[in-house]
Amino acid sequence: MIRERGVKKVRIAGMGRALAGRKLYFGDQVRYRLLPGQTILDLGVEAAYQALRNAGMKIEDMDCIVCAMATPLQAIPCNAALFHERMAKGLSIPAIDINTTCTSFISAVDIFSCLVDIGRYEHVLILSGDTASAALNSGQKESYELFSDGAAACVLTRAGENDSSGILYSRQETWSEGVHDTEIRGGCGMMPVFCMDEGNREDYYFDMKGHRILKLCARRLPKFVDRCLKEAQISREEIHLVIPHQASRALGVIMPKLGFSKDKYIDRVAQYGNMVSASVPFALCEAEEMGWVKHGDLVLLMGTAAGLTVNFLLMRF
Amino acid sequence: MIRERGVKKVRIAGMGRALAGRKLYFGDQVRYRLLPGQTILDLGVEAAYQALRNAGMKIEDMDCIVCAMATPLQAIPCNAALFHERMAKGLSIPAIDINTTCTSFISAVDIFSCLVDIGRYEHVLILSGDTASAALNSGQKESYELFSDGAAACVLTRAGENDSSGILYSRQETWSEGVHDTEIRGGCGMMPVFCMDEGNREDYYFDMKGHRILKLCARRLPKFVDRCLKEAQISREEIHLVIPHQASRALGVIMPKLGFSKDKYIDRVAQYGNMVSASVPFALCEAEEMGWVKHGDLVLLMGTAAGLTVNFLLMRF
Numbered sequence: 001m002i003r004e005r006g007v008k009k010v011r012i013a014g015m016g017r018a019l020a021g022r023k024l025y026f027g028d029q030v031r032y033r034l035l036p037g038q039t040i041l042d043l044g045v046e047a048a049y050q051a052l053r054n055a056g057m058k059i060e061d062m063d064c065i066v067c068a069m070a071t072p073l074q075a076i077p078c079n080a081a082l083f084h085e086r087m088a089k090g091l092s093i094p095a096i097d098i099n100t101t102c103t104s105f106i107s108a109v110d111i112f113s114c115l116v117d118i119g120r121y122e123h124v125l126i127l128s129g130d131t132a133s134a135a136l137n138s139g140q141k142e143s144y145e146l147f148s149d150g151a152a153a154c155v156l157t158r159a160g161e162n163d164s165s166g167i168l169y170s171r172q173e174t175w176s177e178g179v180h181d182t183e184i185r186g187g188c189g190m191m192p193v194f195c196m197d198e199g200n201r202e203d204y205y206f207d208m209k210g211h212r213i214l215k216l217c218a219r220r221l222p223k224f225v226d227r228c229l230k231e232a233q234i235s236r237e238e239i240h241l242v243i244p245h246q247a248s249r250a251l252g253v254i255m256p257k258l259g260f261s262k263d264k265y266i267d268r269v270a271q272y273g274n275m276v277s278a279s280v281p282f283a284l285c286e287a288e289e290m291g292w293v294k295h296g297d298l299v300l301l302m303g304t305a306a307g308l309t310v311n312f313l314l315m316r317f
Numbered sequence: 318m319i320r321e322r323g324v325k326k327v328r329i330a331g332m333g334r335a336l337a338g339r340k341l342y343f344g345d346q347v348r349y350r351l352l353p354g355q356t357i358l359d360l361g362v363e364a365a366y367q368a369l370r371n372a373g374m375k376i377e378d379m380d381c382i383v384c385a386m387a388t389p390l391q392a393i394p395c396n397a398a399l400f401h402e403r404m405a406k407g408l409s410i411p412a413i414d415i416n417t418t419c420t421s422f423i424s425a426v427d428i429f430s431c432l433v434d435i436g437r438y439e440h441v442l443i444l445s446g447d448t449a450s451a452a453l454n455s456g457q458k459e460s461y462e463l464f465s466d467g468a469a470a471c472v473l474t475r476a477g478e479n480d481s482s483g484i485l486y487s488r489q490e491t492w493s494e495g496v497h498d499t500e501i502r503g504g505c506g507m508m509p510v511f512c513m514d515e516g517n518r519e520d521y522y523f524d525m526k527g528h529r530i531l532k533l534c535a536r537r538l539p540k541f542v543d544r545c546l547k548e549a550q551i552s553r554e555e556i557h558l559v560i561p562h563q564a565s566r567a568l569g570v571i572m573p574k575l576g577f578s579k580d581k582y583i584d585r586v587a588q589y590g591n592m593v594s595a596s597v598p599f600a601l602c603e604a605e606e607m608g609w610v611k612h613g614d615l616v617l618l619m620g621t622a623a624g625l626t627v628n629f630l631l632m633r634f
Contacts, residue, residue, distance in 0.1 A: 039506070039507060040506055041507070065491070070393060070394075070395075071389075071392050071393060071505065071506055072388075072389055072392070072505040072506065073505055073506040073507045074500055074501055074502055074503075074504075074505050074506075074507050074508075075388050075389070075452065075501035075504050075505055076387060076388060076418060076499060076500050076501045076523065076623050077387075077418045077496060077499065077500060077622070077623035077624045077626075078387075078416040078417055078418055078623075078624065078626075080417075080491070081418070081491055081493055081496050081623070081624035081625075081626060082493075082496060082507075084491050084493040084496065084624070085493035085494075085496040085497075088491075088493065089493050089494060090494065092490040092491065092492060093490075093491060094417075094489035094490055094491050094626065095417070095491035095493070095624060095626060096415065096416070096417050096424055096428075096489070097414070097415070097416035097417070098413065098414070098415060098416075099395040099413070099414035099415075099416065100395055100397075100411075100412070100413050100414070101393060101394045101395055101398070107413055111413075111428060111432065114431060114432055114435055114437055115428065115431055117435075118431060118434075118435060120431055130506065131505075131506030131507075131509070134505075134506050134509035134510075134511075135392065135509065135510070172411035172413070173409040173410075173411055174382070174397070174398055174401050174405075174409065174410060174411050174412035175409060176398055176399075176401035176402035176405065176406050176412070177402075177406060177407065179394060179398050179399060179401065179402040180402075182393060182394065183391055183393050183394060184391055184392035184393045185391055186391075186510070187391075187392050187504055187505070187510045188388065188389040188390055188391050188392055188448075188451075188504070188505075189356070189357055189388055189389065189390040189391075189447065189448030189451050190356060190358070190390045190391055190399075190448075191391075192448070192451035192452065193451075193452070193503070193504045193510055193513060193521050194451075194521070196510060196513075204510050204511070206393065305394070306393050306394035306395075306398070307394045307395065307398035307401070307412060308398075309394075309395075309398060309411065309412060
């Protein structure tokens with residue numbers, strides 16, 4: 001088998017996913033939120049063990065635990081250390097967080113496919129998931145009715161010599177003219193917890209300016225996608241399935257503008273909403289379970305994240 | 318020149334550092350805290366431009382902006398996107414956060430030296446810094462009098478073919494039996510901002526159990542360092558200078574136990590305190606400015622971070 005030029009020889013050996021326990025309906029849209037006492041740690045651990053089982057591996061086999069999440073579980077320590085305690089206490093596996101907000105999973109696969117390819121690590125457990133419900137503003141209907149709490153995980157591992165799996169191409173860009181279009185201004189270093197009062201309470205909630213994001217995406221995303229496809233020397237027709245970040249119900253407007261017809265991409269916004277960093281791996285996991293994507297298929301992971309960051313990653317599954 | 322086996326061919330092309338504007342004294346210990354209106358964004362930008370000037374480069378030359386920080390500036394978006402707005406608005410440079418708490422800088426150099434070595438990126442701007450003062454508990458003297466607010470930055474770039482600079486060896490481990498010895502439990506996903514009340518207010522402050530950390534380090538750190546030196550096939554005598562994380566005044570107790578005498582490592586805890594993620598790059602930057610470390614010297618970056626995470630990275634400067 002010819003090794004594609006520049007291909008990172010990795011494969012996803014197993015995936016898992018978990019939804020929060022409380023089911024809500026907003027019209028025809030289904031959302032999931034954490035039950036009292038339930039945390040993203042619980043969901044992440046469930047998804048991770050499922051990924052390990054599907055990979056036929058144990059936590060002891062992992063060389064690195066990576067949390068690819070948009071938001072912290074605690075301000076200190078990093079998320080991966082908290083998962084380490086739940087899954088790998090007593091082991092010495094390094095724990096690292098990678099964050100590019102909603103596309104953190106794609107960035108983590110991008111970065112760790114390089115590290116696995118060169119042998120820095122061999123088996124990497126990547127977890128995604130965010131407590132979206134912790135900061136939703138009931139006064140902002142658009143975002144309040146959009147998000148779900150969920151988690152997803154995968155085991156990324158070296159691909160065998162005769163395995164066609166790998167990362168063919170990846171590109172990330174950040175367009176910070178959109179940095180304040182999706183944010184939680186308060187609660188951390190810029191506006192500490194102890195500064196919250198009745199006058200600035202709104203700043204501690206999630207704030208999304210959907211219309212501005214759409215405008216920025218409409219202006220820059222088509223050129224970005226065209227450039228990536230050209231550099232990757234891949235046509236839209238060759239791509240078996242696109243897994244976009246499930247940003248919002250506008251997915252059905254954006255994707256055709258990028259040249260992807262409805263049968264070419266996953267849109268599960270009505271079923272699950274936006275699960276922040278978990279959206280992409282959750283959709284990929286479901287696609288594999290449902291048989292929509294199979295070993296050897298060319299899959300495109302892509303998305304826009306708060307920042308505004310855009311990711312494009314072509315993977316032979 | 319023989320290329321050392323497995324060496325990542327990178328060099329630090331320039332560094333910068335910045336201290337918060339308010340100077341405090343606790344006995345013979347000097348600390349720095351943010352002035353009203355001053356933020357870690359301000360300090361980070363100052364350090365980053367200094368690093369770029371020292372590298373003889375411009376922000377336009379960077380292929381990636383990496384924030385290697387322990388704490389978020391906002392819960393959303395990631396820190397690197399916020400720095401992107403201040404330094405690179407209008408450009409498309411990708412912005413990524415890497416977090417392993419206090420040793421985030423070492424982890425970022427570890428990871429991005431691999432990405433630069435294989436050509437995924439050529440020039441990377443790495444920024445560190447944390448708003449330690451945002452969560453200090455005046456009731457916990459040990460930690461209240463230990464931390465400073467500061468920032469540091471470096472430009473990591475490909476080393477030329479005839480340049481001996483590079484990363485010779487790196488190892489990271491996480492020992493999560495110490496995960497609750499250094500933490501801020503409240504304010505994020507596990508215990509949201511809006512759940513703070515007078516009964517749990519303490520959970521939203523930084524909490525450090527210094528004695529427990531020291532015990533864990535005393536038990537596991539010597540073996541870890543011995544293992545790393547053995548794997549790297551480097552003796553303590555060959556190392557020109559050790560830049561440890563400036564964790565606390567216990568540095569003078571720990572380092573000799575690891576086999577490093579006082580003239581072999583940087584201890585600036587009395588002058589600057591613990592600057593969280595900025596400690597290691599700040600000390601490295603100062604060491605270069607003072608002429609304590611020169612091109613070609615073998616330098617060891619190491620430290621323990623909340624998690625508990627340990628990092629060991631050997632660099633030919």
